[in-house]
Amino acid sequence: MAKKLMKGCEAVAEAAIQAGCHYFFGYPITPQNDIPEYMSARLPQIGGCFLQAESEVAAINMVYGAAASGARVMTSSSSPGISLKQEGMSYLAGAELPCVVVNMVRGGPGLGSIQPSQGDYFQATRGGGHGDYHPIVLAPSSVQEAVDLMQDAFDLADVYRTPVMILADGIIGQMMEPVEFHESKNTRALPKKDWAATGWDPKSGRARAVVNSLYIEVDELQELNDRLQSRYQVIRDNETKAELYNTDGAEIIVCAYGTVARIVKSAINICEKQGVKVGLFRPITIWPFPEKELSGAMDQASVKKAITVEISAGQMVEDVRLVVNGKKPVEFFGKPGSYTPTAEEIAEYIMKSREA
Amino acid sequence: MLWTNIFAGFGGQGVLLIGQLLAYAGMYEGKNVSWLPSYGPEMRGGTANCSVVVSDEPIASPVLSMADCVIAMNTPSLDKFESCVNPGGKLFINSSIIDKKATRTDIEVYYVPCNEIAEKLENPKVANMAMLGAYLEATKAAKTESVLDALLYKLGEKKAKLIPLNKEAIEAGAASIRK
Numbered sequence: 001m002a003k004k005l006m007k008g009c010e011a012v013a014e015a016a017i018q019a020g021c022h023y024f025f026g027y028p029i030t031p032q033n034d035i036p037e038y039m040s041a042r043l044p045q046i047g048g049c050f051l052q053a054e055s056e057v058a059a060i061n062m063v064y065g066a067a068a069s070g071a072r073v074m075t076s077s078s079s080p081g082i083s084l085k086q087e088g089m090s091y092l093a094g095a096e097l098p099c100v101v102v103n104m105v106r107g108g109p110g111l112g113s114i115q116p117s118q119g120d121y122f123q124a125t126r127g128g129g130h131g132d133y134h135p136i137v138l139a140p141s142s143v144q145e146a147v148d149l150m151q152d153a154f155d156l157a158d159v160y161r162t163p164v165m166i167l168a169d170g171i172i173g174q175m176m177e178p179v180e181f182h183e184s185k186n187t188r189a190l191p192k193k194d195w196a197a198t199g200w201d202p203k204s205g206r207a208r209a210v211v212n213s214l215y216i217e218v219d220e221l222q223e224l225n226d227r228l229q230s231r232y233q234v235i236r237d238n239e240t241k242a243e244l245y246n247t248d249g250a251e252i253i254v255c256a257y258g259t260v261a262r263i264v265k266s267a268i269n270i271c272e273k274q275g276v277k278v279g280l281f282r283p284i285t286i287w288p289f290p291e292k293e294l295s296g297a298m299d300q301a302s303v304k305k306a307i308t309v310e311i312s313a314g315q316m317v318e319d320v321r322l323v324v325n326g327k328k329p330v331e332f333f334g335k336p337g338s339y340t341p342t343a344e345e346i347a348e349y350i351m352k353s354r355e356a
Numbered sequence: 357m358l359w360t361n362i363f364a365g366f367g368g369q370g371v372l373l374i375g376q377l378l379a380y381a382g383m384y385e386g387k388n389v390s391w392l393p394s395y396g397p398e399m400r401g402g403t404a405n406c407s408v409v410v411s412d413e414p415i416a417s418p419v420l421s422m423a424d425c426v427i428a429m430n431t432p433s434l435d436k437f438e439s440c441v442n443p444g445g446k447l448f449i450n451s452s453i454i455d456k457k458a459t460r461t462d463i464e465v466y467y468v469p470c471n472e473i474a475e476k477l478e479n480p481k482v483a484n485m486a487m488l489g490a491y492l493e494a495t496k497a498a499k500t501e502s503v504l505d506a507l508l509y510k511l512g513e514k515k516a517k518l519i520p521l522n523k524e525a526i527e528a529g530a531a532s533i534r535k
Contacts, residue, residue: 003383005376005379005380005383005389005391030395031395114395114396114397115396170395171392171418171419174392174393174395175390175391175392175393175418176376176379176390176391176392177389177390177391177418178383178388178389259418259419262415262416262417262418262419263416263417263419265416265417266416266417269416340419342419342421343416343417343421344421344422
């Protein structure tokens with residue numbers, strides 16, 4: 001198929017449709033409005049349903065309803081709107097419902113800015129809502145990767161019966177890049193949704209499907225939590241994904257995800273011109289965090305330290321420190337809010353840090 | 357080949373469009389491209405800009421603080437982005453409405469009378485295309501035919517009759533900087 005030049009938001013929406021998502025419920029917020037706009041035009045054409053809800057809270061609960069009936073469904077928003085959806089996401093996790101939530105992150109806290117940010121890492125990877133749960137979180141760094149991850153996001157959601165979040169930012173959402181849509185194919189064996197509430201016939205002989213996240217009895221809630229935790233362990237063991245760039249024999253490993261990882265690549269090229277070998281560790285799944293992949297890079301004798309670069313006050317750096325576990329220094333470079341560091345600034349920090 | 361570019365001007369001057377046309381043209385020619393708009397609370401008459409990268413290699417950062425080329429369609433854009441041109445880079449100034457000269461001496465500066473060219477063609481809307489013509493002439497970052505293919509895609513068949521006018525504007529812009 002020929003390449004198309006598309007905005008990240010539009011490409012994500014098209015990729016979702018091609019992955020079989022025919023239901024979208026959302027509420028507008030910059031910088032992701034191109035997603036609902038695209039869905040509102042396309043979904044009616046293919047017999048799907050686009051609905052602009054009265055609020056983010058309503059939208060995520062409509063997602064719950066569609067997911068409970070076995071449909072592939074998604075919603076999208078940006079930081080303040082995602083905060084409003086957290087209660088619903090906890091319910092989806094508790095009811096073991098698959099869905100995809102896209103967060104085109106903007107600056108915070110509060111209403112913040114509409115510029116890109118990475119301040120929602122904690123919220124995304126730690127669960128965000130109440131209770132012991134994790135969504136699977138995928139962090140694309142290009143429009144093409146966002147498209148490629150969409151199919152997998154829906155498949156992962158179905159296989160593990162869990163919400164999956166695409167954590168991107170305003171740059172990925174607003175940028176146009178060439179994209180190719182590959183023939184949609186399920187690479188995973190998808191389980192039958194025999195738990196879905198699709199209408200019950202008393203004569204069918206099967207039990208009534210009940211979708212619920214309320215377990216009043218201690219033992220029953222324990223059972224749910226044990227089931228979730230063992231599922232999360234399977235996810236941790238099997239579903240991590242990371243890109244390692246220029247890491248073999250590097251002196252410093254820079255850790256960054258999403259758009260920032262691309263700026264870091266430019267910074268690495270600047271350092272290379274000055275004769276310093278710097279590598280990039282870029283987690284593509286930020287939950288589960290690719291621990292083995294990072295350890296492999298950090299355990300090399302040539303590596304002296306790690307530097308984590310984020311548009312935040314330092315969130316992913318905590319996961320990096322957990323993995324490195326004090327064996328080598330881990331530094332942080334970045335600012336909270338919406339300040340996107342330049343390649344030159346990152347390179348300058350790396351070079352200075354090397355001398356220190 | 358790698359061209360990093362910042363296109364800047366008033367909202368409504370079509371700087372986002374010419375940046376997009378360059379990105380499409382680069383893609384049609386098999387290059388890697390990225391187009392990143394400034395997307396603050398912009399409005400007609402306010403300032404707008406986009407960063408466009410055209411490259412043979414995969415593009416690392418689409419976010420530009422410095423660029424090989426800066427295209428300034430109005431005075432605030434020149435003030436803001438003149439310092440962002442890489443040494444040895446190119447600065448394109450819309451001399452029809454920017455009445456000052458560049459202060460940098462370590463770059464190549466092109467003065468393009470975009471609005472005058474457009475007025476001669478009796479359509480003020482093609483001033484941006486005249487600028488794009490000058491840019492293409494100076495950089496050869498993409499072929500004019502690829503840009504026109506991109507424009508046809510953007511306009512659609514119904515408005516295809518506008519292609520010759522835009523082609524004339526591109527050619528006149530290119531001619532304006534030929535020595």
